[in-house]
Amino acid sequence: MEEDVIVRFFYGLIKMYQLKSHRHLRFGAAVLLLMVLAGIPAGVFAQTVTKTDIKQYNIAPGPLGSALEQFTRRAGINIFYDEALMDGAGTKGLQGSYPVAQGLEALLDGTGIIALEGSGGWILKPKADPVSSTQATGASDQTNALETNSSQKNIEVPAIVVSGNREKEIVSLEQINRNLASDVSDLFDGTPSVVVGGGSRNAQRIYLRGIESTNLNMTIDGARQGRALFQHHGSVGGLDPSMLKQVEVQTMGSADQGPGALGGSISFETLDAQDLLLPGKTSGARLKTGYNSVDDAILGSVEVYTVLKDHFGLLAHVSGANRDDYENGDGRDVLNTAGDDRDYLFKVSMLDWDDHSLRLSAQKNTATGNSNWGGTGSDIGEASDTESAVEQEMERSSYTLDHRYSPKTNPLIDWKFNLYSNENSLENIDAGNTVDTTEYGGSAKNTFFFELGTTRHHLTAAMDYFKEDGSYDNGSEETTNSSDNFGLALQERMDFGRFSLSMGARFDDYSSEYGSETVSGNEISPNINGEIEIITGLSVFGGYSEAVRGSSIIPIQWLSLIEDDVEINNGNPVEPEESNTRQAGVKYATSGLFLPEDRLSAGVTYFNTRLTNTIEVESGGRMGQPITAIYNNPDTLTSKGYEVNLAWSIKQFRTRLAFSSFETEDGDGNPAGVIRRKTAATGDQLIWDLKWNPKPNLTFGYTLTYVADLTKVPEGDNERPGYVLHAIQASWQPEAIEGLTLSLAVDNLFDKDYCDQTSIEGDYGAISEPGRDIRLAVTYQF
Template sequence: MNKRLTAAVSAAVYMLFSSGAQAEGGKSSMELQPISVEGTTPVIGQGVPVEQLQRNLAATVSDVFKDQTSVTVGGGARSAQRLYFRGVDGNNLNITIDGAVQGRSLFQHHGGIGSLDPDLLKQVEVLTGVGADRGPGALGGAIRFETVDAQDLLELDQDTGSTVRTGYHSANRSDHGALTAYTRLGEQGGLLAHVKGVNRGDYESGDGRKIHGTGGRDRHYFMKFSMLDQDAHSVRLSAERSENRGEYRWGRGDLAYDPEAPLEQQIHRRDAYVLNYGFDPVDRPLLNTGVNLFSNELNLINEDRNTETISQGKGLEIRNASSFSLGQWMHDLVLGMDHYREDGKVVSQGARDGQRSEVSHFGIFVQESAAVGRFTLSGGARLDRYESDYGAVQVTGNEISPNAGIEVDLGMGWSTFAGYGEAVRSSGVIPIGWFASAVDEPEFNAEPGKRRFGKSLAPERSRQRELGLRYRGNDVLAQHDRLNASITYFQNDIDNLIVQTGGSRGQPVTGFYNDDRVTSKGWEMKARWSTHRYRTTLSYTRAKLVDEQGDRVDTIRRVGSNTGDRLAWDHAWQASEALDIGYTLIAQAGLSDGDLDRSGYTLHHVQASWYPRQAPDLTLSLAVRNLFDKEYSEQTTIGGDEALPEAGRDIRMMASYRF
């Protein structure tokens, strides 16, 4: 055992401090419980099981959502990956990590959550619909990531611990090493430190091709102090640096695969500092206060061009949740405010190049849920004050966004729900790199044929609707089993998306205009059944992205994309106290509609984790992604038949030892 531990520690330390040749991210088992999340209002919320990420040895954000049907990640190469929720691009979501808003795209596609380390995840919420407390700019919904605390990893009788991991992925010949240490500080405090290194090469697709420009190097550093339930007070303070370095395509990195395309050395870095404070006294139900203060900086450095694109975001949210009764009605009321400011710029040869891009949002919101008998009603509104720079011109305004929902308990475990909500934003879908090239006095809505031709620039607005049926029951098919199921119809109209004129191939951006409406609509079904040792989840999503005439549209950068119907069927079985086994089926239907013609595919994944009785602190994990080495491209990847292919068979191995 000592030799095994020494080898594991040596591999981890080597990975963390070497700068060797190229590899990509592994997942370690932190043995957290599966997450199943419902939102604070009746209509909103679904969760991504963290347990499933651990079984698959998730390495990147793409892996986090690979086995979901409502969220897809296209692009293939790390630098070109884009997230889509129900067909809507992630640029139109409010995405936060521990409450820190992730910034706009830096250049074409770089930005958002590409640097997130799945090893740190405790909870993932995908918030469908709109709530006033979802934050600004949630045109297509919201995704919230929450990281672990030291207390989540410590056993009840343990004061100090650590986990060392080492692993390997075959598709890109990547080596992984990570070390996580955690300790108690007094009775309620905890401190966690995490370092991780990944070196990966170019991955191979299902037909054996080595995909040019997909290798790289990842480094993650994370520290978090947490004081929980200290006389009703809780404090979390974290600092994080994530860095991805590699040779990637620059301007057209998400287009058709080209093995001869020139590569440029690029570094994508995220530095985040987050403070979360909570006060929740048990004997004062009207007082449950939370404060979130953060700084989130994104940097994209092109070493070959000696340029740096920077997003500096800072924000504050203060909210209070009250629970009380009025007559027979039970109320949950949230009041709060949030402020977010992002400053974007491009630095060339050490000096600022072009325009600054400043965006500011100030919001006041109220959200309430009220229950009586079989009925639960929700409603709210937020007032947004926005300011956005477009060249030397500033666009400002005030907008009110309402929402309302209802859920009715039908009895026998059945309920039905419906909801409507609006959201606004003023910053558009333009990357910071293009904002910097804007002329001083750009034209607004000068595009003939567009609905707002000749009018002033309007803020973007979405109108989201949901309608569905839900079932929750126990002892349905077997004794002590549990079944949760739902079917949901959704429609999201997004009006006035702000896009630019010009900016292609190094040309300046000469104007901005409100584009015509796009609509994401469809339905999805989810069912989860579990017994003592076995659980299975079946999900199915049909989503269409259409224009004002109702015709499907092709992939539009930073706006949305179409896919065929998508089904996922996941199984997890605890075969014994020492062995867990899993299997996942992904079936993506082909898409043929007008000019759209995209191939479908079927993937099979298997997973296993072994806990040797002779070494109870050791976990050996195996995951085989794309078991039958299928050659395929995600349908949201730009490029049609020549789109960048995804990885072929990927044999992932991980050894984890807890001290």
């Protein structure tokens, strides 16, 4: 029976690939989904289980932390909790077959802890805890609880993430809040696999394992962020970190991950009104003001929210920041780095109403300031004066609809539907020109839960589409271009015993305009990932994935320079941009290793990502020169290396080490260095983070960042020096004033003068990063 499903699956792939016309391709791809679903015999559905997925557990009595680690690996879920919950906590163990919810309930029996279910996993809370914190990580539909308790709807940011999902990494928002993050660069301070270089907010670029964000699938509440406008502009730089509920980094591809994820994906999810509501309240507000010394920034934000009849939430948010030029570690002002930011969000959220959840959101953020439009002082090097700076305004507006339907009694329906419109614009106010994009799209997916013999399956069928229209208006003439992508995906995730397997295939039908020429085609991208638990707590994993993109790395403004008689790929068919990623590693988790109440987790991951066929400009483009030729760059760029993670905690103390070592190479094995919109290398990176809660209302933290010298550079380039940074954090919630939080963070404590190694060098070197930054914040919620 299983062999028949597989045969039908690959037969459908072959037939679809043989079709040529777009109309028939889309029809054939749709037929493929029906073929695969029809290939599952009716008898299979007679073996379906509840969506909670019944599994056999054999967990011995002992420390609760160790038991939870065993449970997540077996159940394939994420669990979030604060370290303090594990202090002296033990469990009676778990023997027998249970759905996830009932299994957790039995495992937590007698501990005084309950579990709340959300879209990103399960969050553990004290049963009688009057929750008073302000954000959630990985949970949205808090009313799905093992014990219904209206005072438990607000979930605080957990310090520990126990993950059973081998495909995703969830960024710790606890550390982000501790750092008083004020921009995207601060978001990934504790994540060495993600580097943000560029110094100035106008020049910041995101790199995931050395791959620039142009090659990532970046989404905010499901809205894809699309192509760069000019140089790197048009990414996620305007996000307000205080409004984030979850940040997911996915380094291995999956079919249902979305289009164009050549180097992986990063998805951001914003808060709902339900996440901010205090216990016993139906409405409230959160006020925050702050100051950053390095650029004399004044920051402020206001959120007001209400929840009607336990299901319907309304949230309105506005925040702003006014910044002067920042100082580097040498005490010198870095010119043209000042600016003003504004962020607005309005969101309606209907959660867990008759198994439905619906979110409608509208978000707008703007960033204005004076900076160079191109060349040295823009995203290359450091400006030497202010005479070349022009007034610029960057604006992003997003509108999203997200619907989810997951009836608890029907395991064959776990439905997610998303529609979005995303508009980006960059205006050179002094010159009177504007470059913008308008993208609309959406996705629909359903996951079927069923059993085949002794194996348990989560089969996801997905469909997505986007259309992006770009334009450049220089005040007298407007040029336009368009690209679109239609995708279908099948992703099977199964487990049997100690072995888990995920495999799938994605079909993309793409089209992209280059002046008067249109390039179109279609590709199929497979993936496979597996994991096996060798002994309790010790697992090995590995996988391979492919991804394609039919558009290009050419920014929208540059596309306006394409001549009508542009030569495309020397007259040869244009191939889509492609990537393939290999990953393998080992991870281990245990409790009571050194002391009865301690917890340890460790892991090593090796990776190798290759980019090929990048579609780029062959001649013209620079300094406004007409583009006369576009081609598939035959060179292959490779980012390869390894990451090590180690975390240990006991009672109110936690420490974490994260190490990353990788290098980027061209097709001949030579160092690739920093290449715009493609890759960048850094020296080995080590992050050591400590957190201590001597009292429930008092938190201290310390973070060390070490970056080694970068000596493997292209011939003729300068080696890049390494650096060591120190940061401290503290927060206090005075008992005398309920809802008040006072926070302090000092970044670059010893005022180190340094440049990020991924920043592009110009005539005056690379741009300096900010020096010592004393950050103060006061938050009041009622």
